[in-house]
Amino acid sequence: MARVPTLTFDRGTLILHPPPKGKDWVQFVQWDERIEKFRLPAHQYRAFLEAMRQEGTEIRDDARKFQDLSLNLPEIQPFSHQQDALNAWKQAGRRGVVILPTGSGKTILAYLAMHITPRSTLICVPTLDLMHQWYAGLLRTFPETQVGLLGGGSKDEAPILVSTYDSAAINAERLGSQFALHIYDECHHLPTDFYQVIADYSIAPYRLGLTATLERSDGRHELLQNIIGPTVFKRTPEQLSGGVLAPFKEVQIKVTLSPDERQEYDRLIEERNGFLRDQGIGLGSLEGWQRFVKQSARSKAGRAAMLAHRSAREIAFGTSGKLRVLSDLLTRHLGERTVIFTDDNATVYKISEQFLIPAITHQTPVKERHATLERFRTGDYPVIVTSRVLNEGVDVPEASIGVVLSGTSTQREYIQRLGRILRRKEGKEAILYEVISEGTSEERVSDRRRGVEPNKPPEEPRKPPTPVKGLEQGTLDLNTPISWEDL
Amino acid sequence: MLTSDLLQYSLKDGQVRPKLLKITLKNIELAREIIEIFEQHVGLTRRDLSEALQTLEGESTDYRTKRGLAHLLSTEHSTFDPITPLEPIQLRERVFLHAAKMGPIDTHSQQTLTDLAMLLGQELGLVLTPEQIREGLYADLPERHYLTSFEAPVPEDLLDRFNTAQAQGIFYRAYDLKLTAFRNSQAEYKYLFKFLKLFGLMTYIEGDQDTGFTITVDGPTSLFSASTRYGLSMAKLLPALLHVSKWNLTASLKPRSLDLMSGDETLSYTLDSQCGLRSHYKKGQIFDSALEESFAGKWAKAKTEWVLEKEVDLLPIPGSVMIPDFRITHPNGKSYVLEVIGYWRPEYLRRKFQQLRKVDCDNMIIAVSDRLNLGDAGVDMKDLPVKVVFFKGSLQPKAVLELLEV
Numbered sequence: 012m013a014r015v016p017t018l019t020f021d022r023g024t025l026i027l028h029p030p031p032k033g034k035d036w037v038q039f040v041q042w043d044e045r046i047e048k049f050r051l052p053a054h055q056y057r058a059f060l061e062a063m064r065q066e067g068t069e070i071r072d073d074a075r076k077f078q079d080l081s082l083n084l085p086e087i088q089p090f091s092h093q094q095d096a097l098n099a100w101k102q103a104g105r106r107g108v109v110i111l112p113t114g115s116g117k118t119i120l121a122y123l124a125m126h127i128t129p130r131s132t133l134i135c136v137p138t139l140d141l142m143h144q145w146y147a148g149l150l151r152t153f154p155e156t157q158v159g160l161l162g163g164g165s166k167d168e169a170p171i172l173v174s175t176y177d178s179a180a181i182n183a184e185r186l187g188s189q190f191a192l193h194i195y196d197e198c199h200h201l202p203t204d205f206y207q208v209i210a211d212y213s214i215a216p217y218r219l220g221l222t223a224t225l226e227r228s229d230g231r232h233e234l235l236q237n238i239i240g241p242t243v244f245k246r247t248p249e250q251l252s253g254g255v256l257a258p259f260k261e262v263q264i265k266v267t268l269s270p271d272e273r274q275e276y277d278r279l280i281e282e283r284n285g286f287l288r289d290q291g292i293g294l295g296s297l298e299g300w301q302r303f304v305k306q307s308a309r310s311k312a313g314r315a316a317m318l319a320h321r322s323a324r325e326i327a328f329g330t331s332g333k334l335r336v337l338s339d340l341l342t343r344h345l346g347e348r349t350v351i352f353t354d355d356n357a358t359v360y361k362i363s364e365q366f367l368i369p370a371i372t373h374q375t376p377v378k379e380r381h382a383t384l385e386r387f388r389t390g391d392y393p394v395i396v397t398s399r400v401l402n403e404g405v406d407v408p409e410a411s412i413g414v415v416l417s418g419t420s421t422q423r424e425y426i427q428r429l430g431r432i433l434r435r436k437e438g439k440e441a442i443l444y445e446v447i448s449e450g451t452s453e454e455r456v457s458d459r460r461r462g463v464e465p466n467k468p469p470e471e472p473r474k475p476p477t478p479v480k481g482l483e484q485g486t487l488d489l490n491t492p493i494s495w496e497d498l
Numbered sequence: 499m500l501t502s503d504l505l506q507y508s509l510k511d512g513q514v515r516p517k518l519l520k521i522t523l524k525n526i527e528l529a530r531e532i533i534e535i536f537e538q539h540v541g542l543t544r545r546d547l548s549e550a551l552q553t554l555e556g557e558s559t560d561y562r563t564k565r566g567l568a569h570l571l572s573t574e575h576s577t578f579d580p581i582t583p584l585e586p587i588q589l590r591e592r593v594f595l596h597a598a599k600m601g602p603i604d605t606h607s608q609q610t611l612t613d614l615a616m617l618l619g620q621e622l623g624l625v626l627t628p629e630q631i632r633e634g635l636y637a638d639l640p641e642r643h644y645l646t647s648f649e650a651p652v653p654e655d656l657l658d659r660f661n662t663a664q665a666q667g668i669f670y671r672a673y674d675l676k677l678t679a680f681r682n683s684q685a686e687y688k689y690l691f692k693f694l695k696l697f698g699l700m701t702y703i704e705g706d707q708d709t710g711f712t713i714t715v716d717g718p719t720s721l722f723s724a725s726t727r728y729g730l731s732m733a734k735l736l737p738a739l740l741h742v743s744k745w746n747l748t749a750s751l752k753p754r755s756l757d758l759m760s761g762d763e764t765l766s767y768t769l770d771s772q773c774g775l776r777s778h779y780k781k782g783q784i785f786d787s788a789l790e791e792s793f794a795g796k797w798a799k800a801k802t803e804w805v806l807e808k809e810v811d812l813l814p815i816p817g818s819v820m821i822p823d824f825r826i827t828h829p830n831g832k833s834y835v836l837e838v839i840g841y842w843r844p845e846y847l848r849r850k851f852q853q854l855r856k857v858d859c860d861n862m863i864i865a866v867s868d869r870l871n872l873g874d875a876g877v878d879m880k881d882l883p884v885k886v887v888f889f890k891g892s893l894q895p896k897a898v899l900e901l902l903e904v
Contacts, residue, residue, distance in 0.1 A: 021718055022698070022719070023718055023719045024718045024719055024721070024722075041721050041722065043721050044702055045702045045816070045817065046700075046816050046817035047816035047817075050718070204726070208719075211719075212719065309559060310559060311558065313559075314557050314558070314559050315557050318557065338603055338604050338605070341601075341603050342603055345601055360639070363635075364635060364636070365604050365607060366597075367593055367606075367610055369594045379587050379590075386595075391595060391598060392594060392598055394598075
C-alpha cells in the first residue's frame with residue numbers, strides 16, 4: 012500500500028516523501044542524492060501546498076509545528092492609516108511590507124495583524140531595546156498568551172517570540188517550522204546574507220514587514236518583494252504630519268577645533284594625504300578605500316597613514332570643542348528631556364563620565380537599559396547619552412531635545428534619528444542640534460547624511476531633510492549653518 | 499579561532515593560501531614575547547593589556563600576526579573578571595540620580611562625585627575618594643575587566659595553534675568542501691563522521707577504496723543555493739580531520755570584496771594530510787570496543803593468508819554512511835568487509851539491518867553475538883544480502899575464515 016506523500020521539515024528545508032502522483036509538484040522540488048529523497052526550500056511551503064490543493068493532490072503536512080492562538084482584540088482605537096494598512100496587508104494574502112514613519116504606531120498595526128492571524132508569531136527586531144519594548148507591549152496587549160524572548164541572554168520557547176535579528180538568524184534552522192506569522196520590525200535589516208535566512212529557512216505562510224525607510228544603499232531592499240512580499244501600504248511623514256507627528260526644528264552648530272587640535276589634525280591629514288599622493292590613491296570611491304586598507308597592511312608607510320587617518324577622525328569626532336558646546340546646550344535646556352547621540356562608544360562613555368549622565372550602548376546590560384529608559388520616561392533622568400543603539404524605533408517618549416554629536420553618512424540613519432524626537436505631544440516643539448567640527452571631513456559626512464549631493468558647492472542652499480511640508484520651521488534659518496558664537 | 503579581520507592569506511591563480519608562521523627562532527621569540535606580556539598583566543585590566551599589546555604592535559605591518567597570537571591567548575588561555583568594591587550598576591544609579599538633581603552639567607560633576615564619595619563611604623564604612631567613584635562607574639565594561647588567570651602555552655604550541663586557526667579561518671566563507679579520503683582506519687573514519695554529525699554537516703560519498711572516496715560536505719540548504727552558512731562548521735571540522743591519516747581537500751570559497759580586486763571570481767583552498775598543521779582536538783580511541791580489539795589480536799595469531807585491516811571501505815547509505823569494523827583481503831586481491839555486532843538494543847538492531855538492506859555490497863559479513871534473539875528484536879533475517887556468522891562469547895577467526903571464498 013502506498014504511503015501518503017508527506018512533507019517534513021529539515022533544518023531550513025522541506026523533504027517530500029514518497030513522491031506524489033500528478034505533475035505540478037515536480038517544479039517545486041530537487042532530488043537530493045545525499046538522502047535519496049526530494050527536497051524543497053522551506054519558504055516554498057505555502058506556494059507548494061496551495062498548488063497541491065489546486066491540483067487535488069493529498070499531502071500529509073508533518074512540517075508545520077505552529078499552533079493556533081486565541082488572541083483578544085487589542086483595546087486600541089486604531090488611526091485610519093493603521094486600519095488602512097491592515098486591510099491592504101490582508102488583501103495581499105497577509106504578505107507584504109508597510110512603510111510608515113517612525114512614531115506612527117507600527118507596533119499597533121502589528122498587534123492588529125496578529126489578532127486577525129491568530130497563529131504562533133515570531134517578531135524580529137534589530138536591537139535589544141526594541142526587543143524589550145515589544146515584549147512589554149505584547150505582555151500588556153495579549154495577557155492571556157505566553158510571550159518569550161530570544162537574544163540578549165534569553166532563550167525562551169513561546170508561541171509569541173520576540174527575537175533579535177542576530178539570534179533569529181543563528182537559530183533559523185530550528186525556528187523555521189515553529190511560526191506561521193513573521194513580523195519584521197525595521198525590515199530593511201532583513202536582506203543581508205546573514206539575516207535573510209530567517210525568512211528563507213522558514214515555512215511561515217504569513218509575513219509582515221514594517222519600516223520607516225525601505226531603501227538600503229546597497230539596493231538589496233528590492234529582495235524584500237520576494238522574501239516578505241510587495242509593499243502593500245505607504246505613508247510619508249509629510250502625509251501624516253500634523254496628524255501624528257510633532258513639529259520640530261533643526262539647528263546645525265559648527266565648532267572650531269582648538270589651535271592645538273587644528274594643528275594636529277592638519278598634520279595627520281597631511282601625513283595621510285602624502286601617502287595617498289605617492290600611491291596615486293583617491294578616497295572618492297569605495298575602490299580607493301579598499302586600496303588604502305590593503306596598502307595599510309602591506310607597508311610601514313601605509314600603516315602609518317592609516318593610523319594618522321584614524322587619529323584625525325578621532326579629533327574631528329571627539330573634539331573637546333563639541334563637549335564645550337554640549338555643556339552649554341545642556342545648560343540652555345536644563346530640565347528638558349534630552350537625548351545625546353554619538354557614533355562611537357568611547358565618546359559615549361567619555362560624556363557619561365564627564366557629565367555623569369546615564370549611557371546606553373550595546374554593552375549596557377538589558378535590565379539596566381530598561382531601568383534607565385524607565386527613569387528617563389518618568390523624568391528622574393532628564394538626559395541620556397547613547398551610541399547607535401537608540402537610532403531606530405525605540406520609544407523615547409517626550410524627548411524634546413536631540414543632540415547629534417557625530418555620525419556616519421547614511422540618509423536612513425539621519426531620518427531615523429530625527430524620528431526619535433518627532434513624538435506627538437501637546438504643545439511640544441522639538442529641536443534637533445547637529446554639532447559638527449568646522450573644516451574637517453565631517454562636513455561632507457553631514458551633507459551626505461542630509462541627502463545633499465556631495466558634488467554640489469556648500470554655499471548652495473541645503474535641502475532640509477525629508478519632512479518639509481507641514482513641518483514648522485525653526486526661528487533659525489535651516490539653510491544657513493550658524494557658528495557656535497552666534498547662539 | 500580567529501575573527502575574520504585577523505585572517506591573513508595570499509591569492510594566486512584563484513587559490514587561497516593562509517599565512518602560516520614557521521617554527522623559527524624569530525617566531526618563537528615573538529610568541530614568547532606576547533605570552534610574557536600576558537603573564538606580566540595578570541592582575542591588571544584588559545585595557546592595560548591592550549595598551550601593552552598596542553605598543554608592541556607599533557607601526558609595524560605585521561600587526562595582524564601579533565594581534566592574532568594575542569587573540570588566541572585571550573580567548574583560549576585567559577580568564578577576565580570584573581573586580582570592584584562597589585557594584586557598578588547600583589553605583590551608576592546612585593551617581594546619575596544625584597547628578598540629575600544637581601543638573602547634569604560637567605561643571606557640577608566634581609561636586610557630585612565628592613558628595614557621593616562621602617555618602618557611600620559613610621554607608622559602607624570605607625574611605626572613598628571622588629576618583630574612586632569615577633573609576634568604579636564602569637568597572638563592569640569588558641575593557642576594564644581584570645586578567646585574573648592565564649595559562650601560558652609553550653611558544654611552539656601557540657604557533658601551531660595560530661597556523662591551524664589561520665587555516666580554519668579560510669573555511670568561514672566556504673560553501674562547498676570536497677574531501678578525498680584514502681585507506682584510513684575505521685576508528686579515524688568514525689572519528690571524522692562523528693564530528694561531521696556533531697556540526698550538522700551533510701555528506702555525499704562517491705568512489706571506492708582503490709581510487710579514494712570523494713566526500714562532498716555541505717548542509718541541507720546547499721541543494722538550492724551555495725551558502726557559506728556551513729563554513730564555520732567546516733572550520734571546526736578541520737582539527738578533527740587533522741587526526742585522519744590520508745586525505746586531501748578542496749574548499750570552494752566566496753570571495754570577499756577585497757579579493758575581487760585580484761580579478762578572480764571564484765576562489766578555492768586546497769589542503770592535504772601532509773600539510774603539517776597540528777590539531778588541538780583530543781584524538782579518538784583506536785578501537786571502539788574490547789570485543790573488536792581481542793578479535794584483531796586473535797587474527798594476528800591465526801594461520802591464514804587473509805589479512806585483517808583496520809583501513810576500511812566506506813559504505814554510503816542514504817542520509818548516512820556505514821563504516822564497517824574491518825576489511826579482510828587476500829593476496830590475490832579478493833576482499834570482504836566485516837561488521838561486528840556485539841552490544842545492542844532491539845531498536846539499534848532494527849535500524850542496523852534496515853541500513854544493511856540499503857547497502858549495495860555483495861562481500862559483506864556480519865558477525866552477530868549469539869546472545870541476541872533477533873526474532874524478539876523484530877528483525878527479519880530473510881533477504882539479508884550479506885553473510886551472517888553467529889558467535890558465542892568472543893568472535894573466533896575460524897568462524898569468519900570458513901565463510902571466505904578465495
